[in-house]
Amino acid sequence: MLDFFRNLFGGGDKTPKESATTAPLSDQQIQSIVNNQNIQYETQQLIAAIGQSVGKQREHNEDSLVAITATLAGKASNIPFGLYIVADGMGGHQFGEVASNAAIRVISGHVMRKFHSYLFTVPTQQPEESLQEIMESAIKESHRIIQKDAPGSGTTVTAALIVGQQVTIGHVGDSRAYAIHPIGRLEQLTRDHSLVKRLEELGHLNKEEAANFPHRNVLIRALGQGEALEVDVFTIPFPQNSTLMLCSDGLWGVVAEQDILRSASEAPNLQRACQNMVAAANLAGGPDNISVILIQMAG
Amino acid sequence: MSFGLFIVDAKRRRVGDEDIEGASIAQAVYKQARHKFGGALEGFGLCVLVDAVGAIFNGAAQTGDQKPFEARLLQVEVRAAFGARGRDCWVIFRVVIARHIKHRHIQHRNQVFKIGVGQVAAAENEFRVAKMSLTGKGVNAFHNLVADGEEFHALELCRRKSFPAREAFIYERPVVVNPVIAHYNSGTRGNLDTQSISHPLEDEPAPRGQLQSGTTLVKRYHIQEVIGVGGMGSVYRARDLHFPNVTKLVAVKEMINMAPDPLVRQTIVQNFEREANLLATLNHPAIPRIYDYFSEEDRSYLVLEFVHGKDLEAIINDTNGFLPEEQVLSWAIQLCDVVSFLHGHKPDPIIFRDLKPSNIMINSNGDVVLVDFGIAKTFQSGQKGTMIGTEGYSPPEQYRGEATPLADIYSLGATLHHALTRRDPRLEPPFSFAERPLRKINSRVSPELEAVITTALQYNPSERFAGATEMKEALMNVARKTGALSKIATTSIAPAGGIKPIWSFKCEDEVRGTPLLHQGILYIGCYDNNLYALDAADGKFQWKYVADGGIVSRPAAYEGNVYFGSEDQRLHAVSARTGKVVWTYFAEGRIHSSPRIADGHIFIGSDDQTLHAVNLNTGRSIWKFDAADEVRSTPFIANELIYFGSENGDFFALDFRGTMKWRFQAKRAITSSPIAAGQSIFFASVDSTLYCLDARNGWAIWRYRLGKGSVSSPALSDDYVFVGAADGFIYCVEARTGKEVWRFRTEHQVTSSPVIYKDSVYCGSVDGNLYCLEYRTGRQRWKFETKAAITGSPIVFDDIVYIGSTDHQVYALLA
Structure with missing residues (x-):
């Protein structure tokens, strides 16, 4: 056998001596190697995990979230499909949880209906409308329904529709979408529709004042509130090698960016990362409901 | 003074x-x-x-x-x-x-x-x-x-x-x-x-020789007059004699090196070269282009783009009363653009360090141009520099020797404050803007704009805008809120006396095609069946090649040959130098599509309902793809895919073997030629829609509704998509969201495709005009009237626009 290798690689003198050994790797080292290995999947797929908690100071959970990951792989082309929504019902309004619940159900119902003929029928058929039109009409429909069924209530919504490589984000309020980049950078993708952010943009508040602003939770746009709803809708390519995060202000308003980053980077998988983030928010007092969704594109 | x-x-x-x-x-x-x-x-x-x-x-x-x-x-x-x-x-x-x-x-x-x-x-x-x-x-x-x-x-x-x-x-x-x-x-x-005060000194020797008008430097730059005097020499306006047929003006910046100490001399020369090298790497409409630099004896010279216009300081001083807010706002937005361009410079950001009204030129289009990069420097974070700048405009930390991108934000704020209040910060105690609230001095300034400027002028750098992009965003919000954008868009500044072409060339029939400029020669097809080769500098006829049908196809050039299709059903390859035929390829229908060259292949569509892949060297067919209807759209190649539309509304993505990867269906013909950026592909259709599709799988990302159908091909710049339509509008739409930014009305259909050059959009209209619009706002800069409809598209190269018209002429205009 050894001769065979010798012949194969030419020159037996290069064979390592049997006495030569390398130091064994520690468990930690092995784990980090495993974690850093970029496993290439043949088929692209979305992987998502969620975390949610009522927090330490509230009695009700007014946050709602939805995570739908559809993987249809086969001979016909495989296009990753996912729909992820975080909605934070507005406290101080009646039925915050009613609004957020209605939002996630109506939006996902609307989107899934549009994609039904593409995902679940033969022959497959692409929806007529564009991704952005579907997103916008879904959010506007939920807005109407909330106004009809739970008048006076309101909710934020941050929704990510992933079709292929494109992430289409629909956004109202102050829940957020982020890209967590592997180099340890958190990129905020959405812009808060909050009073504090608006004042900051207008230059009335600086960062420090904004951080201590007493009405940080006042929204200037919310689902279910106001007549004409303006929705931010945009499409970006799925951030490469990065993790997409949707969360309510129970996370981003409570846990510092570097702690969010640490929670993400130290966890062995997405689910643990979500748990770590929720734990961090609760450790920081858990003043509000906490919702988080993490999404990765594998392959 | x-x-x-x-x-x-x-x-x-x-x-x-x-x-x-x-x-x-x-x-x-x-x-x-x-x-x-x-x-x-x-x-x-x-x-x-x-x-x-x-x-x-x-x-x-x-x-x-x-x-x-x-x-x-x-x-x-x-x-x-x-x-x-x-x-x-x-x-x-x-x-x-x-x-x-x-x-x-x-x-x-x-x-x-x-x-x-x-x-x-x-x-x-x-x-x-x-x-x-x-x-x-x-x-x-x-x-x-x-x-x-x-x-x-x-x-x-x-x-x-x-x-x-x-x-x-x-x-x-x-x-x-x-x-x-x-x-x-x-x-x-x-x-x-x-x-x-000091020891008596000898009387001043004769003033150091400024160049006299009429002097010619390096047999090329003919000095006309002094336009500025700096610490190290003068700046002259000069004419570039290499362009004998047009008056091409340049700015020549002189640096006289008279230091006896060799080390000092060396430092001065190094600084000069640094400025030259820095400028040479920057390509932005608001930064003068550098053409040349050279030394003669003790003097070194930079040859720069000549900016027709006036500096902002002069504008402030020469204006009675206050400048209108929307005017200052539109300059401010442009300044943010160029500053953010500098700060985004790779590998290191460039800090301008001396932003002030006298370093900002407003050119004849009303756009800003930053001048004097003498002290701009690349910035490595943590680096301490020396205090350079101008008191009044420089932020406190710059006095401590720090120069970060936030310093430019402050100076920008100070400049805007000066422009809106007419109070020169150099005459006031440093950092005392807070004592001169904008609206107390000029009550017509909106509170929103005041807030933005106040943020930029924060004493503490961390309280300013995080960057020029953020500041621009805030200014844009002000513009939207106060309606300044629409005001800017409607006030057009037309140069007096109209536009005079640099040259024009008369063909024997309508010119409906788009020209190609290749190595100084302009190639353009015409309905008189000729492909013309003209000297781009003066329009002089070089040769023509006679096809058997009209030519609307835009030529493509590759290694000494020019390729184009004709209504004679052929794809022609001719020598770029002589116009002699190299080969011809026969399709089975007329060719209105233009050739696209990639990987040794030419891809071109034809009315024979086929997309042809042809060997570039031999002119032999490699494969054909049956599109089921005429292909008049010009293929676009990106992501190793070939994209094109057909007249029955199909949009295809093929791989290089001619296999279909995906297909998208519009409701009516796609004559428009697609263009891709990143993961998105854009095209218009006769079904009155501008589409943005996922380039990998053809999913519609957004659709933008045009007033009427369109055969115009979109152009891209920054985050904007530009396209014309049969309703007579030129549209600008945000690429990420599909939201309209502005639209500009011409007097007839727009079948021409817009072209972006620097910060202008150029587009023809069937109303006979070629329009030049400011691309961020859609404000008209100028228009040039031809005697008949323009259906082809312009090209712009080296500040010259070339356009053909159905009045049989080809024109070259100063951009």
Whole structure:
């Protein structure tokens, strides 16, 4: 056998001596190697995990979230499909949880209906409308329904529709979408529709004042509130090698960016990362409901 | 003329006062100043400055008049001062007659000192340098440190005197020392013979030779006149003689190197080359392009794009009353663009460091151009630099030797403040903008804009906008809110006298195609069945190639050949130089599509319902793809896929083997040619929609509804998509969201495809005009009228637009 290798690689003198050994790797080292290995999947797929908690100071959970990951792989082309929504019902309004619940159900119902003929029928058929039109009409429909069924209530919504490589984000309020980049950078993708952010943009508040602003939770746009709803809708390519995060202000308003980053980077998988983030928010007092969704594109 | 002054007036100081020693006065003044300016004037710098100026006055008193002098009129403007405590000190100053001085009194022991800021009524032309010894009691002597006419950098001097530059320095600016003895005989009180300030110096030699008009440099640049004078030489307007048929103007910036010290000389040359190299790497419409640089004897020259226009300072001074907010706002947005371009420079951000009205030109289109990159530098974070900049416009941290991108934000804020209030910050105490609220001075400014400028002017860098992009975003919000954008968009500035073509060329029939410019030759097809080759510089006929049908196809060039299709059903390959045929390829239908070259293949569509892949060298068919209807759209190649539309509304993505990867269906014909950016592909359709699809799988990302169908091909720039439509509009839509940014109405259908060059959109219309619009706002810059419809698309190269018209002519116009 050894001769065979010798012949194969030419020159037996290069064979390592049997006495030569390398130091064994520690468990930690092995784990980090495993974690850093970029496993290439043949088929692209979305992987998502969620975390949610009522927090330490509230009695009700007014946050709602939805995570739908559809993987249809086969001979016909495989296009990753996912729909992820975080909605934070507005406290101080009646039925915050009613609004957020209605939002996630109506939006996902609307989107899934549009994609039904593409995902679940033969022959497959692409929806007529564009991704952005579907997103916008879904959010506007939920807005109407909330106004009809739970008048006076309101909710934020941050929704990510992933079709292929494109992430289409629909956004109202102050829940957020982020890209967590592997180099340890958190990129905020959405812009808060909050009073504090608006004042900051207008230059009335600086960062420090904004951080201590007493009405940080006042929204200037919310689902279910106001007549004409303006929705931010945009499409970006799925951030490469990065993790997409949707969360309510129970996370981003409570846990510092570097702690969010640490929670993400130290966890062995997405689910643990979500748990770590929720734990961090609760450790920081858990003043509000906490919702988080993490999404990765594998392959 | 006005200048910022930093004056210490030792009014009550008596000669030989033993109590007073430079450093102690300095400390007192420094304390006061720090109190006043909130800690801005950190470090040793101010002490030295105050020391030095105090010393000058002391010196003056010693050598001359024994009386405490009246310093109301005669002042010293200090440009730079440096030195080390208890040692020698250098100060670069000039004597001025001042007026409107605002003083602050500062008391130290029994002495009262003043710090003042004022306006200069008259001044010596040149700065001088004095050396003072601050050891012991007061000033011992002045020495003329620098030889007559020598140019130097304070840093160099400092180095020469082995001061640690970091510690000793406050303020550096290249200064020409050209000792002049001025005798101010103002006839009023306080008349002081300046000879008593420094040692008598010889009379000034003849002024250093500015180039005379009519001089020609390197047999190419014909000097017309001086347009500016800087510290190191002059700036001239010159004509580039390499363009004999057109008047191409350039700016020639001169740097005269007369330093005897070889090290200093070297530094000066290096700085000059640095500016040249820096500029050469920057490509932005608001940054003058650099064409050339060269040296002749002691002089070095930069040849730059000549900016027709006026600097902002002159505009502010020449305007009666306040500039309109929307005007300033639109410049501010453009300034943010260029500053964010500089800050985004790779590998290191470039900090302009001297943003101020006099460095901002407003060109004849009403757009900003940044000039004078003499002190711009790349920034490595954590790096300390020297204080360079202009008082009043520079932020506090720049006085501490820091230069970060946030410094430019402050200067931008200061510039806008100046433009809106007409209050020159150089005449005010530094960092005192908070004491001059914008709206108190100019109540027509909107509170929103005031808020943005206030944020930019925050004392603490971390409280300013995080970057120029953020500031632009805030300004855009103001513009949307106050409706300024639409006002900007509707006020068009048309140049007087209309546009004159540089040349035009008459063909024998309609020109409906789009030209190609390749190695100085313009190739364009015509319905007279000819492909013309014209000299792009003067429109001179080179050759023509006769096909058997009209040519609308835009030619493509590759390795000495030009390729194009014709209604004679053929794809022609002809020699670019001679116009001799190389090969022809026969399709089975007329060709309206244009060839696309990639990987040794030519891809072209035809009315035979086929997309053809043809070998570039042999002209043989490699494969054909049956599109089921005519293919008039020009294929686009990206992501290793070939994208094109067909007349029955299909949009295809094929791989290089001709296999379909995906297909998308529009409701009507896709004649428009697609364009891709990143993961998105854009095209218009006769179904009145502008589409944005996922380039990988054909999913519609957004659809934008046009007023009517479109055969125009979209153009992309930054985050915008531009396209024309049959409803006569040119549209600008945001690429990420599919939201309209602006639309511009022409008088007839727009079948022409827009082209972006620098920050303009060029597009023809069937109304016969070629339009030039500002691409961010859709504001018309100019239009050029031809005698018949324009259906083809322009191209722009080297500031010249080329366009064919159905009036049978091809035109070359200045962009």
